[in-house]
Amino acid sequence: MSLDLVDIGANLTHDSFAEDRDAVMARALQAGVRRLVVTGADLASSRQAAALAAAHPSRLWSTAGVHPHHAQSFEASQRGELLDLLRLKSVVAVGECGLDYFRNLSPPPAQRAAFIAQLEIAAQIRKPVFLHQRDAHGDFAAILNDFDGKLQGGVAHCFTGGELELEAYLELGLYIGITGWACDERRGVELRGVVPRIPADRLLIETDAPYLLPRDMTPLPKSRRNEPAYLPYIAATVAHLRGETVEAVASMTTRNAVALFALALTGS
Numbered sequence: 001m002s003l004d005l006v007d008i009g010a011n012l013t014h015d016s017f018a019e020d021r022d023a024v025m026a027r028a029l030q031a032g033v034r035r036l037v038v039t040g041a042d043l044a045s046s047r048q049a050a051a052l053a054a055a056h057p058s059r060l061w062s063t064a065g066v067h068p069h070h071a072q073s074f075e076a077s078q079r080g081e082l083l084d085l086l087r088l089k090s091v092v093a094v095g096e097c098g099l100d101y102f103r104n105l106s107p108p109p110a111q112r113a114a115f116i117a118q119l120e121i122a123a124q125i126r127k128p129v130f131l132h133q134r135d136a137h138g139d140f141a142a143i144l145n146d147f148d149g150k151l152q153g154g155v156a157h158c159f160t161g162g163e164l165e166l167e168a169y170l171e172l173g174l175y176i177g178i179t180g181w182a183c184d185e186r187r188g189v190e191l192r193g194v195v196p197r198i199p200a201d202r203l204l205i206e207t208d209a210p211y212l213l214p215r216d217m218t219p220l221p222k223s224r225r226n227e228p229a230y231l232p233y234i235a236a237t238v239a240h241l242r243g244e245t246v247e248a249v250a251s252m253t254t255r256n257a258v259a260l261f262a263l264a265l266t267g268s
């Protein structure tokens with residue numbers, strides 16, 4: 001069986017991949033994870049992610065944006081550089097952007113300002129948004145509502161919510177990104193209950209590597225580092241929860257990823 005999966009969220013510029021990134025990418029390919037979207041979290045990592053994607057056409061693409069944790073460092077002067085990155089063909093989405101009131105590493109007003117600024121950029125550049133939200137659903141949904149009809153789609157990355165949040169995001173037209181959180185029988189109880197309710201044309205899967213190692217892996221890797229090669233475990237869990245085959249989940253999530261991010265293969 002040869003899968004054709006897309007990991008729509010891998011932090012491949014993370015330090016933990018500095019020593020063996022090529023081996024990590026080779027293992028991903030062997031596992032059927034043929035295409036990956038590398039996440040940018042601030043200007044520096046977005047620059048690195050774009051360089052990585054440019055060096056691996058038809059395998060890697062990237063996002064460019066400022067994560068809510070770094071919102072405080074986002075200044076109007078960075079807007080131009082962000083736009084320059086987003087004009088690159090291999091940079092396919094604006095993000096991670098959004099709100100995170102769980103840790104509030106940046107003050108909420110700075111988070112909202114950076115989020116709105118990036119939604120404006122996304123509307124201007126006509127690329128989808130890669131969204132991060134934690135403990136901020138109300139403000140997050142309200143801000144997105146203000147951009148209704150102006151965006152080129154987006155994904156609620158690492159969705160961990162329940163039915164109400166899911167309904168709200170589907171209503172906003174978003175895709176839903178499912179990580180190894182769904183493999184956690186304790187923390188993921190609520191999420192596992194709603195995974196079957198995600199429409200086939202809105203479902204995406206992602207590792208969020210090196211974070212969120214799927215808990216149901218046996219044996220658990222000693223390093224505890226998550227990597228894109230483990231995406232099939234998430235696909236299998238999602239398939240199990242939905243009562244579908246892994247092949248069906250692979251084909252719907254890959255089709256959705258290609259559609260949302262316009263993952264063109266070289267020469268096409």
Ligand SMILES: [Zn+2]
Nearest residue numbers: 096132157158
């Ligand atoms: Zn995130």
